[in-house]
Amino acid sequence: MKLSDIMSAANLTIYPRIALILFLLAFIVVVARLFLSRNAAQWKHDASLPLDDVNDRFANSSRKDGSDDS
Numbered sequence: 001m002k003l004s005d006i007m008s009a010a011n012l013t014i015y016p017r018i019a020l021i022l023f024l025l026a027f028i029v030v031v032a033r034l035f036l037s038r039n040a041a042q043w044k045h046d047a048s049l050p051l052d053d054v055n056d057r058f059a060n061s062s063r064k065d066g067s068d069d070s
Contacts, residue, residue, distance in 0.1 A: 037043065
């Protein structure tokens with residue numbers, strides 16, 4: 001008996017279907033959470049985080065007394 005005969009007789013065709021269904025459910029949950037989010041203020045704050053660090057660095061380096069923290 002060959003390995004291919006054993007694997008085809010094992011009837012493992014349900015596992016890829018289960019994996020596909022789980023992936024689709026996870027994808028739908030992520031997309032739904034993204035578009036139905038009630039935290040719009042938090043999203044706007046998070047969107048500006050990369051820019052806040054740059055602005056703080058330039059604000060600290062242009063002090064009137066000429067001192068630098070670094």
